[in-house]
Amino acid sequence: MERSCTTNRVDLCERYCYRHKYRMDHLQHSFSDSRLYQETTCYESGISAIAERLLEAICVAFHAECRIPIRDNSYLQFCAYADQYRREDREYLQDRHEDGNLLTLVKASHEGLVIFPRGVPHKVDILEDEAIVFTGSLLTVLSGGRIPFMDHAVRNPPKSVSRSSLVYFVLPDLKVPYARLTDRSPVHLEALANQLHQGFGNRPFTDK
Numbered sequence: 001m002e003r004s005c006t007t008n009r010v011d012l013c014e015r016y017c018y019r020h021k022y023r024m025d026h027l028q029h030s031f032s033d034s035r036l037y038q039e040t041t042c043y044e045s046g047i048s049a050i051a052e053r054l055l056e057a058i059c060v061a062f063h064a065e066c067r068i069p070i071r072d073n074s075y076l077q078f079c080a081y082a083d084q085y086r087r088e089d090r091e092y093l094q095d096r097h098e099d100g101n102l103l104t105l106v107k108a109s110h111e112g113l114v115i116f117p118r119g120v121p122h123k124v125d126i127l128e129d130e131a132i133v134f135t136g137s138l139l140t141v142l143s144g145g146r147i148p149f150m151d152h153a154v155r156n157p158p159k160s161v162s163r164s165s166l167v168y169f170v171l172p173d174l175k176v177p178y179a180r181l182t183d184r185s186p187v188h189l190e191a192l193a194n195q196l197h198q199g200f201g202n203r204p205f206t207d208k
């Protein structure tokens with residue numbers, strides 16, 4: 001279970017993660033033969049390439065070289081908002097937060113996403129052939145504050161609906177220093193990334 005950074009209330013969904021960096025370990029298990037696993041790896045292959053292109057475009061906008069390896073540190077997450085977890089007293093199934101990463105790419109089966117540009121809630125509809133991209137605070141730091149992170153949440157619908165989403169969290173290799181996109185000053189993202197990830201109730205990405 002994860003929770004929003006700002007409260008102790010857990011998100012009202014189940015989560016399943018796939019990490020490309022563990023793919024060789026997966027091959028030792030029979031689930032890697034399943035159609036679900038095969039389609040997951042296929043999706044990760046496509047979405048990671050899109051994320052790399054997005055980061056390249058951002059670096060180009062800053063006239064900076066893009067040297068940000070992401071694939072082995074990013075991960076795919078399937079969120080299942082089953083009806084059994086809904087509670088009447090919650091405005092959101094997942095409270096307002098930002099993801100503490102570089103980017104997040106989301107596809108969802110139903111509406112429910114809310115973003116907070118300049119703090120104002122705004123409903124988002126994602127069509128079947130669309131995804132939405134959120135910016136995270138690691139990108140805010142990397143861009144010297146030029147790219148703000150986007151808070152978001154998942155609304156608790158007035159009546160029951162089984163909603164699922166497929167989320168790709170884009171994270172850089174945290175063991176290497178980066179140059180800020182603005183003034184090229186050195187920046188280390190490891191401590192901040194770990195701190196933010198632990199804020200959701202997770203273990204840190206990296207150990208000492």
Ligand SMILES: [Fe+2]
Nearest residue numbers: 097098099152
């Ligand atoms: Fe999120």
